[in-house]
Amino acid sequence: MEWDGSAPDMVRSHLAGFPVVCADDDVAEIVEGLLDRVAAVAGVDRSRGVRRAGPGEWVLSGGDGTVVRVSAGRPAVPRRFPAATLLLGVVIEPGPAMTAGRRERLAGALEEVAFTRRELARLAEELPLLSGLPEVLPEKVFEDTALMVMGHFMSDLVVQVETALALGARAETLTVIDKGYAYRLRHRVTAHLRRLGVTVFPAGQIVAAAESHAHRSKAHGCGRTIAVDDGGYVLPALLDERPDLVESYDGLVEQTMSGIYRLEKYGDRIPVPILSVAQSRLKGTIESYWIAEAAVANLLRLMPGEKWEGRPALVIGYGQIGSEIARLLQQRRMRVACHDRDLLRLVSAHENGHHTGRDLSRLLGEHRPWLIIGGTGRTSMGRPEFDALRRDCVLASVTSRTIEFDVDALAAAAIGIEDLGVRGRRFSLPRGIAVDLLADGYPVNFHHAESIPNRQSDLVMAGLLMGAAALAEPRHPFRPGHNVALSDQVLESSGLLAEFYRLYGPDSDHGSP
Numbered sequence: 001m002e003w004d005g006s007a008p009d010m011v012r013s014h015l016a017g018f019p020v021v022c023a024d025d026d027v028a029e030i031v032e033g034l035l036d037r038v039a040a041v042a043g044v045d046r047s048r049g050v051r052r053a054g055p056g057e058w059v060l061s062g063g064d065g066t067v068v069r070v071s072a073g074r075p076a077v078p079r080r081f082p083a084a085t086l087l088l089g090v091v092i093e094p095g096p097a098m099t100a101g102r103r104e105r106l107a108g109a110l111e112e113v114a115f116t117r118r119e120l121a122r123l124a125e126e127l128p129l130l131s132g133l134p135e136v137l138p139e140k141v142f143e144d145t146a147l148m149v150m151g152h153f154m155s156d157l158v159v160q161v162e163t164a165l166a167l168g169a170r171a172e173t174l175t176v177i178d179k180g181y182a183y184r185l186r187h188r189v190t191a192h193l194r195r196l197g198v199t200v201f202p203a204g205q206i207v208a209a210a211e212s213h214a215h216r217s218k219a220h221g222c223g224r225t226i227a228v229d230d231g232g233y234v235l236p237a238l239l240d241e242r243p244d245l246v247e248s249y250d251g252l253v254e255q256t257m258s259g260i261y262r263l264e265k266y267g268d269r270i271p272v273p274i275l276s277v278a279q280s281r282l283k284g285t286i287e288s289y290w291i292a293e294a295a296v297a298n299l300l301r302l303m304p305g306e307k308w309e310g311r312p313a314l315v316i317g318y319g320q321i322g323s324e325i326a327r328l329l330q331q332r333r334m335r336v337a338c339h340d341r342d343l344l345r346l347v348s349a350h351e352n353g354h355h356t357g358r359d360l361s362r363l364l365g366e367h368r369p370w371l372i373i374g375g376t377g378r379t380s381m382g383r384p385e386f387d388a389l390r391r392d393c394v395l396a397s398v399t400s401r402t403i404e405f406d407v408d409a410l411a412a413a414a415i416g417i418e419d420l421g422v423r424g425r426r427f428s429l430p431r432g433i434a435v436d437l438l439a440d441g442y443p444v445n446f447h448h449a450e451s452i453p454n455r456q457s458d459l460v461m462a463g464l465l466m467g468a469a470a471l472a473e474p475r476h477p478f479r480p481g482h483n484v485a486l487s488d489q490v491l492e493s494s495g496l497l498a499e500f501y502r503l504y505g506p507d508s509d510h511g512s513p
Contacts, residue, residue, distance in 0.1 A: 015107050016071070016089030021082050022116040030113060031072045034088060035060075037109035041102065042068050065095030068106065084118060111187035114195040115158055126454035127159045128503065129462040129496055133167065136495060137469050140168030145250070145472045146217040148175045148210070148227045150203070150234060152446060153186040156457045160465060161198060167469070171197035173222045175213040179203050179230065179400075181446045182439070206237035210245050223248055226468045230255040231400035232262030239266060246271055251471030251478060253464050254278050257319070258377035258400040260482075273478035275467040275487045282491045283460050284320050286500075290452040292324035295373070295398050295445040296332075302423050302438055302447070303394070309333040314369035316360065317376035318345040321398055325373055326354055337367040341376075361388035369393055374404035382406040386413050386429065394436045402441035410435065422448060459500050466494045 020030060035058060039046045044060045053059045056073040071089040075081045090110045092103060115123070124131040147169050151157040157176070165171060176193055180203045183189070193200050199216065201209035217225060225248050227234045232254065238246050251273040254260060260278050263270060277283050311334055315326045318340040326349065330336045338349035339360050350356045357363035361384055364372075368390045374380045375398040386409065397404035411417060414435075416428035424438045439447035451457070470476055470490045478486060491497075502508065 013090075013092040013094075013103055013107075015110050016087070016091070018088045018110050018113075019081060020086045020088060020113050020116060021084050021118050021122070022086050023084060023118060026116050027072070027086060030086065030088075030116075033113065034072065034110065035070060037112055038068055038070055038090065038106060041105045041109050042066060044068075062095060064097040066098050067093040067095075069093075088113070108187050111185075112191040113188055114192040115155070115188060120158070120162070123155055123159050123454065127156055127458045127461065129458045129499055130156070130159050130163055130465065132499070133163050133462060133465055133469075137167060137466070141469045141472055143168035144222060144224065145169065145468075146173035146175075146213065146222045146225045147468065148177070148213055148225055148234060150177045150179065150227070150229045150231065152181065152230065152451070153178050153183045153189040154446075154451065154457075155185055155189065156454050156461050158189055158192050159454075160461050161193060161196065163465060164468075165196065167465075170220060170222065172220050173213075173217045174198045175201065175209055175216075177201050177203055177206065177209050177233065179233075181442050182448050183446060184448050203233060206233055207241050210234070210238055210242060214245055214248060217248070224250045226251050226253070226471050228253045228255075228464050228468050229259055232256070232259030235270070235272070236262050236266075239271075251275060251468075251476075253467040253471065255283075255460070255464060256377070256400050258403065261377050268481060270481045273471060273476075273480055274482050275471055275478065275490065276482060276484055277460065277463050277467055277487065277491070279484050280463070280487050280491050282463055282488070282497065287452075287456070287460055288320035289324045290456040291321050291398065291445055292328055294449070294452045295321075295325060295396070295443075296328045298444050298447060298449055299371075299396060299438070301449075302444070308371075310335065311371065312337065312367050312369045313371040313373070314339065314363065314367055315354075316340075316372065316374045316380040317399075318342075318349045319375065319377075322373070322375040323348070323352070325375065325398070326352070329371075329373075330354075334371070335367075337363060337369065339363055361385055364388040365390055371396070373398065375399060376404065379403050379406055383409040383413060386410055386435070389429065389433055389435065392434045392436075394438060395441075396438045396444040397441055398443050398445055400443065405437065405441050407437065407441045410437065459496060462496055463491050463494075466491065466496060 039060055042060050042062045044062050050058055050060050056071055058070045060068040069091040075085055075087050088110055092106055142164060147164055176198055190200060229252055235252055249272045253275045255277050257278050313329045313334045314337045315322050316339050318338045326336050326338050337355040340346045346356055355367060365388050371394050373396050377399050395405055410427050413429055414427040415430060418426040420426055424440050427435045438444050445451045
C-alpha cells in the first residue's frame with residue numbers, strides 16, 4: 001500500500017502486546033477495566049459507543065471521528081512469553097481533534113492494570129525478605145501509625161505497600177508519592193495502589209500530599225506519621241513550608257545520600273529522628289555494585305551500536321556507586337578518569353589506576369571524556385564545567401532527581417536543543433560541541449527500566465520497612481537528628497542479613513533444580 005500523504009500526527013498508533021500474567025477467570029475483569037478506561041479517555045459511552053468486532057476484539061467510536069480498536073488474547077506463540085500471559089492491545093485511528101496528550105492517555109489506559117494474583121505471588125517469591133516481614137515483626141506494628149512513602153513506582157514498591165498493610169497499616173492513612181521517573185511499570189503500580197485504596201500524589205505536590213495525609217490521618221484517629229523517603233523530598237518541604245505539620249511525625253527513614261545531603265542545611269535543627277538506611281553498612285556493602293551494574297546495562301541499552309573500548313570516560317563522585325561504575329567501565333576497556341571533592345576518595349581512585357584531578361574543569365579539558373557519569377548526590381556540573389568541554393559527549397546521572405547536572409545552565413548555554421526520544425535530549429553548544437543528556441538528567445538506572453532485579457532490591461526494601469517499624473515502637477531509643485550508629489545496630493540485628501545469607505550464602509540451594 002502506498003503512503004497516502006497523511007500528516008505524521010494523524011497516522012494511526014498501534015499499541016499492542018502489553019503482557020499481563022493471569023488466570024482464565026481474571027480475563028473478563030481485566031478486559032472490562034480496559035474498555036472502561038479507554039472509553040473514558042476517548043469520550044465514548046460504553047453502552048452505545050462500544051461494539052464487539054470478534055473474539056477478543058472491540059471497537060470504540062468517538063464523536064470526533066476517532067476510532068479505537070481494543071484486543072485481548074493469549075499469545076499466538078506461547079513459548080515466547082511467561083505461562084498464562086494475556087496480551088492487551090490498542091489501535092488508535094485518530095480523528096481531527098486527536099492530540100498527542102490524548103494519545104498518551106490512551107496508551108496509559110492500556111497499561112493501567114493492577115497486578116494479578118499470579119503476578120503478586122511471583123513478586124512475593126522474588127522479595128522473600130520483604131514479603132516475610134509479617135513473620136518477623138510484631139503483629140500490627142503499624143496499627144497506630146500513618147505511613148508516608150516516597151517511592152520508585154516499580155514492582156517492589158507494590159510488595160512493600162502490601163507488606164505494610166499486612167503489618168497493620170491502613171490504606172486510608174497510607175500516602176505514596178511518585179518520584180515521577182519513566183519507570184517501565186509505573187502505570188501498573190499506580191493502578192494497583194489505587195485499587196488498594198492508597199492515596200497517590202506526584203513528587204511536585206509534597207506539601208499538598210502532607211496536608212491531605214494529615215487530614216486523613218486525623219479523620220481515622222491516627223495522629224502519628226512515619227515518612228519513608230527516597231531523596232530528601234518530604235522533611236525539607238515540610239520544614240520550609242509547613243513546619244506545623246512536622247509535629248505529628250515520629251521519624252523519617254531515608255534511603256539515599258542525596259536525601260541526607262538535602263538535610264545538611266538544617267544542621268542540628270532537625271526535629272525528628274532519622275533512621276539512615278542511606279548511610280548504613282547494610283546498604284553500602286550490598287547494593288552499590290547492583291546499582292552500578294544496572295546503570296551500565298541501561299547505558300548499553302540506550303546507546304546500542306556504540307563502541308566503548310578505548311574511549312575516554314569520566315566518573316564524577318568516587319563513592320560506593322561511583323567506584324563500582326569506574327571499575328565496570330574499566331573492565332569494558334574504557335580509559336577511565338575520576339573526580340571527587342573528598343581527597344581520600346580521590347587518592348583511592350588514583351591508587352586503583354584511574355586518571356584523577358582535583359580541578360574538575362581542568363580534568364574535563366585534559367581527559368576530553370566521551371562519557372561522563374555523575375554520582376555525587378549534588379550538582380557536579382554547571383556552566384563552568386560545560387564551558388570546559390572539548391568534544392561531543394554523553395552525560396548520565398545515577399543521582400536522585402535531576403540535580404547532578406545543572407540542566408537550566410546547560411540549556412542557557414545551548415544554541416539548539418533536540419529531542420532524542422527515549423534517549424533524552426541533545427544540547428548543541430558553541431564551538432560545535434553536542435552534549436547528549438541521557439534520560440533528561442534523571443538517574444539512568446531507572447529510565448524505562450526496573451533498575452536492579454527484585455531479588456537484589458529485596459534487602460534494602462525490607463530494611464526501609466524494618467526501619468519504619470523500629471521508629472513506630474513507642475519507646476524507641478532514637479533521638480531527633482541523625483542516628484547513624486543506631487541505624488546500623490537496628491538493621492544489622494534485625495535478622496535480615498542472616499536470612500539473606502541463608503538464602504544466598506555458601507550453603508544455599510537457591511537456583512538449584
